[in-house]
Amino acid sequence: MLELYQFEMSHYAEKVRLILDYKGLEYRKIEVTPGVGQIELYQLSGQRQVPVLKDGSEIIADSTAIAEYLDKKYPEKPIIPSEPKQKGLCLLIEQWADESIGLNARKGLIGSIGSNQNFRTALLPNSVPDVFKNLVGAIPQELFGFLGMGMGADAVKDAQAALKRDLTALCFILLEQPYLLGDTPTLADFAVAGLTMYVKFPTGSYLNIPEALKGQGISGIADVGTFEPFFTWRDKLYADFRKSSPFATPSGSSPTSIDID
Structure with a gap:
């Protein structure tokens, strides 16, 4: 069976999970636990990033x-078009999504964590005691800016403005067609x-995340109607292709840092 070494909260891992589900694989x-899991991942792949x-x-x-x-290995239900122009557009949109949406979404999330106490505590697992959740919620916004590698x-x-432009463009593209390149889902989607x-x-049971986090997101984007389409x-x-999420098997237990692709 295929094994996906991942971090459940990684949006790059989520891209891969969507593809695996679409192909029916x-x-x-395997949840990469900071510490021992990071060592195992390095021994396996020669680097520390997931997925x-x-x-x-x-x-x-x-x-x-x-x-x-x-x-290439599992060509049934292809996600990369064979027609040259469609293939080029697909790969271009995928790279744009990686470099624009992926990076700016991370910055926007850090901003929302810093400015919204309720959203901040929603990130914590349900098993965390309320006392600790209250302490996390009380951390000053300025400290979260410091924890976000000095991101002011x-x-x-700027990240939120870029995301708004990206989502506006996507809304226009999807106005008269079901998928970004036409009638069939691709890697771009x-x-x-x-x-x-x-x-x-x-929302739904796609991710093993706290229930309070589902449907939440970056303030000024996730909670307004502009981008609802x-x-x-x-x-x-998600409803058509993403499967309910099975629990991941942990790969280690010692605390240290891990990079997310």
């Missing part, structure tokens, strides 16, 4: 490389859907 999620896919003796790191591998208010504002996870977390499209994509 059985896979086992990493293990298919027998094949080890593939990076969400784009995984998508290309899956389409201007960086958050799954990249955009997965990488907007931080912008607004999907896009999120309605994404919700339908």
Whole structure:
């Protein structure tokens, strides 16, 4: 069985999970636990980032490389078009989603965590005691800016403005067609859907995340009606192709840091 070394909250891992579900491939999620799991991942793939896919003796790191591998190895229900122009557009949109939506969504999420106490505590697992949740909620916004590697208010504002432009463009593209490149879903659709996870977390049982977090996202984007056409499209994509999420098997237990692709 395919094994996906992942972090449940990684939007790049979510892109891969969407592709695996669309293709109907059985896979086992292995949650990369900071510490021992990070060492194991490095020994397996030569790097520390997730996602990493293990298919027998094949080890593939990076969400784009995984998508290309899956389409070659399991060509049924292809996600990369064969027609040259469509293929070029698909790969271009996927790269744009990785570099614009993916990076700006992370910055926007950090901004929302810093400015919204309720959203901040919603990120914590249900098993965390209320006393600790209250302490986390009381952390000053300025400290979260420091924890966000010094990212200031201007960086958050610029990221949110870029996301709004991206989502506006997507709404126009999807106005008269069911998918970004026409009548069939492609890698472009799954990249955009997965990488907007931080912008607004999907509802339903797709992700092993706290219930209070589902449907929440970046303030000023997730909670306004302007981009509802896009999120309605994404919700339908999830309903049509994403499976309920199985619990992941942990890979280690010692605390340290881990990078997210």
